[in-house]
Amino acid sequence: MRTLDEIGICAKAAEPALRVLNTGKKDEALLGVAEKLLTEAAYILEANEKDVLRAKENGMKPALVDRLMLNQSRIEGMAEGIRQVAALPDPVGEVRSMKQRPNGLLIGQKRVPLGVIGIIYEARPNVTADAFALCFKAGNVVILRGGSDAFYSNLAIVEVIRAALKEHKVPEDAIQLIEDTSRKTAQEFMKMDRYVDLLIPRGGAGLIRSVLENSRIPVIETGTGNCHIFVDESADLSMAVSIIFNAKTQRIGVCNACESLVVHEKILDRLMPALKKKLDEKQVEIRGDEKAAAAVDGVVLATEEDWGTEYLDYILSVKTVGSIDEAIAHINRYNTGHSEAIITSDYANAQKFLNEIDAAAVYVNASTRFTDGYEFGFGAEIGISTQKLHARGPMGLEALTSYKYIIYGNGQIR
């Protein structure tokens, strides 16, 4: 088992080869990895069984065991995901806005890999293949630190990927797994800014907070979404109900689900009964302020804490406002910089909301559930950034690259 330092050194050693690996070679290797995941499926499933057995013995909740468990069709899904990444355009090498300066220098901005990317994640073993494919396609070396629950699965998947890379004469160290899953080692890993250019945590709020607090490597914060929908006075009622129902209930555990409603007081009495009726289909609990509670029966009174809570559950908070300005101020105070929507038929209010809301994705008349790399047309997604530096919103391959300036001269001096 390699030490953390050895892992860092091996990653750095693989980096120059990855940096200049051409697209054809990368795609060939990715297809080889996809193929090998299938031919070695039995080996991976055997390893996964060990993890699942141990998890059940430890009393893991069935929903979590389900996330951990692999089967033939899930492995096929992993392989298909890798094939899709191979089919995406390579972001590396593109030169943007090359311009001639008055002194004759020709200066362009060339897209290049970031270098070494660290991923810290929790129980889902499919992240292993997925994160590798995206980092690799963008020319990066990846160091993975998966959760202890998926230890055997991750080990097997990484072994298979490395074997496939070797067959395609690509440095195996393009992917390495930190086998020691202790918290102490994770903390040490976060200090390895000498070797790692970017750290992406994928998992729950606790994991992300811990990485943000401890990392000396630049981190991209992902995944927390206290998303709002503002129902403007002029909203189409049936559209509002349909969008809210979709954003709240289509999938409750995801970061782009709607957690809080902000309603203009002039539409409150018309909206609430229709909305309550629809949300009752899925037993959604509504926690509203006094006005919202007065508008329809069965609304629980919200507390201050509700406005800042990402429920990830069949619960929705409702805040009443007297104006769009009040709505925007409320949302900008409590949102997590993820996805916010307005339902309106008023042109000026639509534009005002788009301009003044501070979030990664701002919608007019659509569900917040669309904040997603696939839905945005990026073909893939490594996460959804809720910070403003480097990448914001759904991160596709481009978010895994940097650029450098290339300058063609013929003897210029200053």
Add this chain to the structure above:
Amino acid sequence: MRTLDEIGICAKAAEPALRVLNTGKKDEALLGVAEKLLTEAAYILEANEKDVLRAKENGMKPALVDRLMLNQSRIEGMAEGIRQVAALPDPVGEVRSMKQRPNGLLIGQKRVPLGVIGIIYEARPNVTADAFALCFKAGNVVILRGGSDAFYSNLAIVEVIRAALKEHKVPEDAIQLIEDTSRKTAQEFMKMDRYVDLLIPRGGAGLIRSVLENSRIPVIETGTGNCHIFVDESADLSMAVSIIFNAKTQRIGVCNACESLVVHEKILDRLMPALKKKLDEKQVEIRGDEKAAAAVDGVVLATEEDWGTEYLDYILSVKTVGSIDEAIAHINRYNTGHSEAIITSDYANAQKFLNEIDAAAVYVNASTRFTDGYEFGFGAEIGISTQKLHARGPMGLEALTSYKYIIYGNGQIR
């Protein structure tokens, strides 16, 4: 005097107004600031005199006193710099690559301000006006923490800027100065990630290291440049000598000055005598490896430490290599990710160097001294980033922005 917490709260309170301030209003305010710096020049010079007097009493070196000192023409320079920033195109508001998705959603990427930017800098008081103008033009609030040596100057300049903003009905808190210049307060400031979106240190290596180690706010690393020039076997000799002389001696204390030469052994004997003769004009000390020392008289033997040293002085190290691959490996090992150049007449080697060198700016046949926001045509520069995340190389106004996705729908749900 406001506490750090009050400063953070006031900055956040000013942020929404800055975010939507239109270009005309921003430019008007900037021109007002430039004007007021001139009408209040006597007041600023009086304050500066206090700093200069104290600095001399404390035995500050004349070169540093000169950097600290303001006079009428330097204040005119500050005002002119602000007018130039006002004349630059506003990066905020541009919507890139708006596309229609199959479901009819129209998704575009809109450039927006970053939010609150912190700048930690050392003795030069002109940075105060300069950093404010760039941050403000890009719609950001700025919190400045200048050095204690320029305390009175900074206080006066910020007071004048705030007065001009007030006259133009722009929130004065668009700029705030941390008046407590203690190290302890600086350290606390670096932990204010709740209020500050980005921290940019401007100053010497010690300051930058301290910020990198202590900051919980995302930092952009700037300004360290161990820049190399590789003289390929096929180089035009007189071009090589001219570029090296320029990159080494035109201005020695800057981050884009050349610190180290890498020479192909087949051109060493021809290059060194001509180069030595030229560098002697400015008494440049040459520290070479054994081969370089054998090629011409008067070369000091280099130690391992020399390869990693940014001299910022009339000293140049010379490393001999047997191939371009060896040159690239050496440079990628010792460079600081700033600016690297090759002098060559060989097409394949030029392209290879551009592809394989890992640095912010990679040159063929030109001086490294061109790595600069003005020279690159950005019209201004807040610093030169030597990291890969968010911004790399010279940072103009665009580096002080982020983006958000704006999505126009008509009822779409998933």
